[in-house]
Amino acid sequence: MLMRVKHDLTMAEAARGAGGSRVDLIVVADMVEPGARVLDVGCGDGELLRLLETRGVDGRGIELSREGVNECVAKGLAVVQGDADTDLGDYPDDAFDFVILSQTLQATRQPRVVLEHMLRIGQHAIVSFPNFGHWRIRRQIAFGGHMPRTENLPYAWYETPNIHFCSIKDFRLLCQVSGAKIEEAVALNAWGGRMRLKMPWWFWNLFGEQAVFLLSRGR
Amino acid sequence: MAELGATLDLADRKREADHPHSLIVRFSAGSPLRLDAGIDFGPFQIAYQTYGRLNAERSNAVLVCHALTGDQHAVNDHPLTGKPGWWETLVGPGRPIDTDRYFVICPNVVGGCMGSSGPASTNPVTGMPYGLDFPVITVRDMVRAQAMLLDYLGIDSLFAVAGGSMGGMQVLQWAASYPQRVFAALPIAAATRHSAQNIAFHEVGRQAVMADPDWRGGRYFAEGTNPRRGLAVARMGAHITYLSDAALHRKFGRRFQDRDNPTFSFDADFQVESYLRHQGITFVERFDANSYLYLTRAMDYFDLAADYDGAVANAFRGTPTRFCVISFTSDWLFPTPESRAVVHALNAAGARVSFAEITTDKGHDAFLLDEPELFAIVRGFLEGAARSRGLPPARR
Numbered sequence: 001m002l003m004r005v006k007h008d009l010t011m012a013e014a015a016r017g018a019g020g021s022r023v024d025l026i027v028v029a030d031m032v033e034p035g036a037r038v039l040d041v042g043c044g045d046g047e048l049l050r051l052l053e054t055r056g057v058d059g060r061g062i063e064l065s066r067e068g069v070n071e072c073v074a075k076g077l078a079v080v081q082g083d084a085d086t087d088l089g090d091y092p093d094d095a096f097d098f099v100i101l102s103q104t105l106q107a108t109r110q111p112r113v114v115l116e117h118m119l120r121i122g123q124h125a126i127v128s129f130p131n132f133g134h135w136r137i138r139r140q141i142a143f144g145g146h147m148p149r150t151e152n153l154p155y156a157w158y159e160t161p162n163i164h165f166c167s168i169k170d171f172r173l174l175c176q177v178s179g180a181k182i183e184e185a186v187a188l189n190a191w192g193g194r195m196r197l198k199m200p201w202w203f204w205n206l207f208g209e210q211a212v213f214l215l216s217r218g219r
Numbered sequence: 220m221a222e223l224g225a226t227l228d229l230a231d232r233k234r235e236a237d238h239p240h241s242l243i244v245r246f247s248a249g250s251p252l253r254l255d256a257g258i259d260f261g262p263f264q265i266a267y268q269t270y271g272r273l274n275a276e277r278s279n280a281v282l283v284c285h286a287l288t289g290d291q292h293a294v295n296d297h298p299l300t301g302k303p304g305w306w307e308t309l310v311g312p313g314r315p316i317d318t319d320r321y322f323v324i325c326p327n328v329v330g331g332c333m334g335s336s337g338p339a340s341t342n343p344v345t346g347m348p349y350g351l352d353f354p355v356i357t358v359r360d361m362v363r364a365q366a367m368l369l370d371y372l373g374i375d376s377l378f379a380v381a382g383g384s385m386g387g388m389q390v391l392q393w394a395a396s397y398p399q400r401v402f403a404a405l406p407i408a409a410a411t412r413h414s415a416q417n418i419a420f421h422e423v424g425r426q427a428v429m430a431d432p433d434w435r436g437g438r439y440f441a442e443g444t445n446p447r448r449g450l451a452v453a454r455m456g457a458h459i460t461y462l463s464d465a466a467l468h469r470k471f472g473r474r475f476q477d478r479d480n481p482t483f484s485f486d487a488d489f490q491v492e493s494y495l496r497h498q499g500i501t502f503v504e505r506f507d508a509n510s511y512l513y514l515t516r517a518m519d520y521f522d523l524a525a526d527y528d529g530a531v532a533n534a535f536r537g538t539p540t541r542f543c544v545i546s547f548t549s550d551w552l553f554p555t556p557e558s559r560a561v562v563h564a565l566n567a568a569g570a571r572v573s574f575a576e577i578t579t580d581k582g583h584d585a586f587l588l589d590e591p592e593l594f595a596i597v598r599g600f601l602e603g604a605a606r607s608r609g610l611p612p613a614r615r
Contacts, residue, residue, distance in 0.1 A: 058571075066576060073543060073573045074595045076603020080544075080562050080574035090563040 023192045024128055024210055025051055028102055031126050031184060031214045032057055036097035039122065041084045041114075042104030046072035049079070060096075062087060085109045088117035096122040105129045106162040115178050119217050125180065128212040131187070133167025133205040152209065168205040175215060184214040229445055231299060232332065232507060233348070237341050239334025240298035241266040241291055241327070244371045252329065252364050255357040255520075262343065265368045266334025267326035270294050270310065271318035273374070279610055280374045281316055282365065283325040284382030284389035287514050288454075288506055290333040293325040294318065299505045308589055315598035320605070320613050321378060326368055328361040328389075330514050332507035335364070339440070339507040350509055351437035358385070358521045362392045366400070378608055379601060381405035383586035384553065385514070388521050391561065394542070395523060395534035403604040405597065407545045407586045410557035411531045411564065412522040417552060420460055421515040424453035428508050437509050450508040451499030458498045463549040463582035467491060531564035541571040541607075543600040545586075545593065548576060552583040573600060 025048045032038055034056050040049050043061030045068055052059045061079035063069045072079035080087075084101070085108050099122035101114065106129055108114045118125040130152055131137075140148035147157040155162065166174070168187065175182055187195045187208030195208060204211070243266050246252070251261030268291045273280060283293050283306065290297075294304040294311050310316040310323055327335035330353070338353040345352075369377070380393045380401050387409020394404040413421075428434055431449025435442045459467075471491040475481070478488065487493040527533035542565055546558035555576050565572040577592045579585045586593065605612075 060571065066578065069573075070575050070577070070592055070596055073575050074599030076599050076606065078541065078571045078573045080566070080572060081576055082562075082574075090566050092567050092569065095566075095569055 022047065023194070024188055024212065025102065027186050027188065027194060027212045028100060028126050028128055029055065031124075031212070032098050032100075037095075038098045038100060039091070039096045040100045040102065041088070041118070042101060042107075043072065043077075043079055044068050046075055046077045046079060048100065048102055049077050050075070053077075084114050088114060088121065091117075091121045093120055094123065098122050098124045098126055100126045102126075102128045103130070106165050108164060111164050111166070112174060112178060115174060115180065115215075119178070119180055119215065123216065124183070125215040126212065127171070127215065128210060129166065129171065131168050131205065131208045131211050132165040133169055134190075134209050135206050136190075138206075168208060168211045169201065171211065171213065172201070175213070179218040180215040181218040182213060183216050186212045188212070229440070232505070233339065233440060235299060235334060236332050236337065236339035236348075236507065237334075239266040239327070241268055241334050243267075243334060244368055246367060250367075252360065252367065254354055254360050256354050256360075258354045260336075260354055263329065263336035263364070264334070264340075265326050265329070265336075265364055267291050267324055267368060268293065268295060269325075270323040271321055273322040273372075274610075277374055278376070278378060278608060279321050280369075280372075280377050281321045281323045282369070282377050282380045282393070283310060283316070283323055284361075284365075284380065284386035284393075285325065285328065286382070286384040286386045287457075287518065288502065288511075289386065290331060291325045291327040291335075292333070294323070297505065300501070305587060308587065309594065309597060315594045315601065316379075316381060317601075317613060320610070321601075324368075324372070324374075326365055328385075328514065328517075329364045330356040330361070330510060330517060332510040337507065338437070338509035338513055348440040350440070353509070353513065355516060356513060357517050358388045358392050359396065359526075361517065362389055362396055365389070365393075366397060369400070376400050376402060378610065379403040379405060379604065381407070381597075382409075383407040384409060384583065385518050387553075388518065391523060391534075392521075394538060394540045395527070398535070398538045398540055401540045402608055403601065404540050404542045405545070405600065406542070406558075406561065407593075408547055408550050408553045408558075408583055409561070410553050411524060411534075411561055413519050414557070417460075418519045420457065420552075421519055424457055425512050425515060427452040427456065428512060431508075434508060437512075439508070445503070446508045447503040450503045450506065450511060451496075453511060454502040454506075455495040455499045458495060460552045461582055461584040463551065463580055465549060465580040466582050469580065470494075531560070532567035535565055535568035535570050538565075538568060538570050541604055542573065543596070544572060544574040545596060546574075546576045547581070547583070547585040547590075548578050549580045550583040550585065 038059045040061045043063050049059040062082040069081040099118040137148040187204040188210040190209045245264045248261040251259035293306040312319045327333045330337045332339045338349045342349045380390045382390045387406035390406040428449040431446035433444035434446035474490045476490045476493040524531045546555040562574040
């Protein structure tokens with residue numbers, strides 16, 4: 001069975017917002033309307049769901065690891081044990097306002113199928129992922145000649161759960177072929193901070209360490 | 220199996236069926252129980268135990284539903300065997316189902332033999348035990364009777380309904396039949412229908428009972444016999460299905476019972492044989508053979524989808540109830556895929572559902588045993604539900 005361990009967000013881990021939450025989670029949470037119905041796919045230990053709960057959001061979660069699920073349920077969160085690749089098909093159309101995939105896309109077997117399910121189940125999808133187009137990653141491949149390892153992506157190629165990396169540019173292409181409309185996109189820099197400058201996509205693709213996209217169904 | 224002839228007092232059991240060591244509510248023939256079999260059954264009675272206190276708002280009641288061979292004595296010593304209550308691990312002061320906080324009601328199911336009307340109860344028409352004249356009942360009938368009990372107690376809405384195995388079936392039926400009366404539902408090691416394999420096991424048990432010459436076509440009370448051998452064999456067979464290969468191996472392995480070598484006979488050479496015989500003997504002391512037939516039948520008939528146009532999701536469409544579904548890795552009687560099917564249906568119905576599979580080698584019976592992970596999940600789930608319900612936090 002495929003291990004679906006999220007990659008360690010060591011740097012973003014260090015970057016915590018006012019409430020003590022990870023900045024990337026705050027960015028995601030800020031995209032969710034208060035009072036919305038939310039499904040968090042790959043919800044881990046439930047940190048995002050907890051954060052959303054404080055904002056009056058009706059949140060549910062799916063998590064692959066048994067420990068994560070049991071931890072969430074024991075916290076009173078509504079979380080089921082399941083696999084993004086196989087279990088999203090069980091959810092009816094339009095069941096949620098937002099479906100979130102936080103730092104999990106690169107670990108799914110079929111990212112496109114997962115994204116399309118998200119946009120079927122929810123009015124909106126929010127996807128956050130590490131940007132494989134970041135200059136330091138490019139440098140490692142170009143000059144080191146090996147698969148990149150960074151503080152955020154610490155695994156060796158032969159043991160990484162992350163099997164479908166993409167750059168911001170790649171992800172925009174996936175949105176295009178999946179018919180997803182990009183409502184908002186945020187890049188986080190190497191320190192986990194929000195890149196506030198209005199910049200062209202190539203700049204974000206080079207300097208954004210992580211990206212968060214808010215999507216809706218295209219017409 | 221000479222040792223199966225252990226002494227047991229039939230009269231005690233008979234008395235317990237009519238005049239139990241429990242609270243009782245009696246319904247007259249004027250307010251009968253409408254059965255799925257198409258019969259208005261009455262008069263009838265329900266025996267039940269309560270633990271904790273009902274709050275002024277009547278909002279903290281938890282209904283605990285017992286399994287096939289359980290009864291209402293969840294948190295007190297059993298009046299016939301003197302053994303501790305069957306769910307003292309999970310229910311009680313400071314326990315996950317905290318009786319300092321919640322008002323727990325545990326009724327004996329209709330068809331049972333510990334004081335709710337069942338085949339061992341006296342038929343008012345004949346003055347004799349019903350035996351096979353008792354109507355065939357279903358899980359839905361049990362739940363309907365429990366709803367009448369709650370009406371009698373003046374409890375409009377339950378904070379939670381919890382139960383394992385057949386108790387879990389009742390939980391699901393409660394949520395389907397009375398969604399407005401169930402705030403939180405906790406079906407453990409359960410399923411929306413009894414599988415072919417489970418029906419098969421039950422049929423073996425029933426045939427064992429009926430093959431006992433002392434069963435006398437179900438009229439053993441009248442004829443002064445007791446089908447203890449048949450019921451003991453049924454229990455032995457069933458008990459295996461409640462455990463797991465790993466648990467049996469861990470507990471007994473191939474070890475001999477009080478001997479170093481095989482006796483080259485059919486004595487209980489192995490510990491596991493001795494253990495099963497003991498399970499059989501102790502069971503017949505407290506349980507009625509006909510009740511066993513009726514309750515296994517009720518489980519066999521359980522099929523939630525069949526009552527809702529073939530889709531379980533229809534049973535929960537628009538439900539306000541929040542669910543926590545729990546299964547155990549080594550449970551092969553109600554395996555995890557059965558619980559997953561419940562979760563899928565609840566998702567499809569848009570219900571608020573949690574689902575956890577607990578790692579254990581203890582098999583189906585794990586829900587009755589010391590499983591810290593189970594306790595943490597039940598506690599957390601109820602804690603979250605209590606916050607939403609506006610119940611005051613635990614004092615400790």
